[in-house]
Each structure stands twice: as structure tokens, then as C-alpha cells.
Amino acid sequence: MVSKAAAKEKRVLPLRARRDEDKEARRRLILEAARVLFTTTSYAEVKMADVAEKARLAKGTVFLYFxxxxxxxxxxxxxxxxxxxxxxxxxxxxxxxxxxxxxxxxxxxxxxxxxxxxxxxxxxxxxxxxxxxxxxxxxxxxxxxxxxxxxxxxxxxxxxxxxxxxxxxxxxxxxxxxxxxxxxxxxxxxxxxxxxxxxxxxxxxxxxxxxxxxxxxxxxxxxxxx
Structure with a gap:
């Protein structure tokens, strides 16, 4: 018999893994947006708000990662x-x-x-x-x-x-x-x-x-x- 705790753990781990994958995908999305902006302008001209807009994320979300x-x-x-x-x-x-x-x-x-x-x-x-x-x-x-x-x-x-x-x-x-x-x-x-x-x-x-x-x-x- 599988205990309730073990069954619950089996349900939680895949969800946590998916969340980790989502976080990594969002992080990479932010980095790619920054890279694209940097190739077309100077570092000084790139704003965090620009990166957020390019990545189609809220500005606050970008600051959660960086x-x-x-x-x-x-x-x-x-x-x-x-x-x-x-x-x-x-x-x-x-x-x-x-x-x-x-x-x-x-x-x-x-x-x-x-x-x-x-x-x-x-x-x-x-x-x-x-x-x-x-x-x-x-x-x-x-x-x-x-x-x-x-x-x-x-x-x-x-x-x-x-x-x-x-x-x-x-x-x-x-x-x-x-x-x-x-x-x-x-x-x-x-x-x-x-x-x-x-x-x-x-x-x-x-x-x-x-x-x-x-x-x-x-x-x-x-x-x-x-």
C-alpha cells in the first residue's frame, strides 16, 4: 500500500519540476530580450522596462529574476x-x-x-x-x-x-x-x-x-x- 504522504509527494514533485522549468524558461526569455536590445543600441539606452516589454512580461517580474x-x-x-x-x-x-x-x-x-x-x-x-x-x-x-x-x-x-x-x-x-x-x-x-x-x-x-x-x-x- 502506498501511504497518503507518498502519494501526495508523487503529485507535488512533477508540479514543482514544471514550475522550475517555467522559471528557467522565463529567465531565458528575459536574457534573450536583453541580448536583442543590446545588439541594436547601447547599454546605457537599454531600460529594464524595455526588457520587460520585449519579453512580454511585467517589469516587476523582471526584477524578481534580476x-x-x-x-x-x-x-x-x-x-x-x-x-x-x-x-x-x-x-x-x-x-x-x-x-x-x-x-x-x-x-x-x-x-x-x-x-x-x-x-x-x-x-x-x-x-x-x-x-x-x-x-x-x-x-x-x-x-x-x-x-x-x-x-x-x-x-x-x-x-x-x-x-x-x-x-x-x-x-x-x-x-x-x-x-x-x-x-x-x-x-x-x-x-x-x-x-x-x-x-x-x-x-x-x-x-x-x-x-x-x-x-x-x-x-x-x-x-x-x-
Missing amino acids: PTKEALFLALLEELLFAWFHRLDGWLEQDTGPWTGARLAGWVAESMEHQASLPRLMGILQNVLEHNIPLEHARAFKERLRETLGHTGALLEQRLRFLKPGEGPRLLLRLNALMMGLWLMADEAPVTRELLDLPHLSVLRVDFQRELAESMTLLLRGLETR
């Missing part, structure tokens, strides 16, 4: 960043081709195609997003980032034999600096874009993917030939 705008966009950064690390890990673990610094640099640059939101968000992480989030959110992000850098960095050290122990994570931090700096230079304002169409000013234009590949190749070449 207490601040910064917390929302930090969550979006996490989703994009760790998805990128997952792709890099898969390539490092499975690909059997010859491993060189230039090959890695080419993959990284190519992986940034159609990923404009990622370097844009990385560029405002320290001076914007981390200034108005709960301590537990910041700590969770930093802990996950530390673990990810350690794991991916170790894979890089296995593939690129010229890297010394511990240099894999440092290489990823330098790559982050390259990405942020080059993106800030390449992400031109409309008025600047018009000026750089002038032949004598075109030398100031920065091709993000090309410069990223070349800069990273030079960095790795320097490490290899030291």
Missing part, C-alpha cells in the same frame, strides 16, 4: 562567455591538427564573428556591471571564471608546448585585454565611421577580427621564441 540592470547584463555576459569557453574547450579536446600559436589565434578571431555582444559586455564588466550587483552574484561569477580559466588554460598548455605551467590562464587574461582594447577601437560612433571613410583617415580604422588574429599571433610568437 534585482538590477547590472545583474541582468552580468548574467547575459556569463551565458555568452561560458558558451564561448565551451566551444574552445571542445575544439582543444577533439581537434587533432597541428597546433601552433597562429592556428589558435585564427580560431579565436573566427569565433568572434557574429559575437559582437561578447566583447562589448566584456568592455563594461569592471567599470559598470560589477558596480551594482549583490556580493554573492559577483563571487559566483568570479569563482566560475577562475575554474574555467584553470580548465581551459590547462588544455592550452597541453596543445601549445611552449607554454609553461600556469601560463594558460594568464594567456586567456591577456586575450581578454586584447579583445576589450581592440573592440573599443573598432566600435566606431556613426560620425567617426563617416570620417574614416575619407582616404587619408582610413589608416585609423580598426578591423577587429584581423587585428585580434595578428595581435594574438604576435603575442604567442613572442612566448614561443623567448
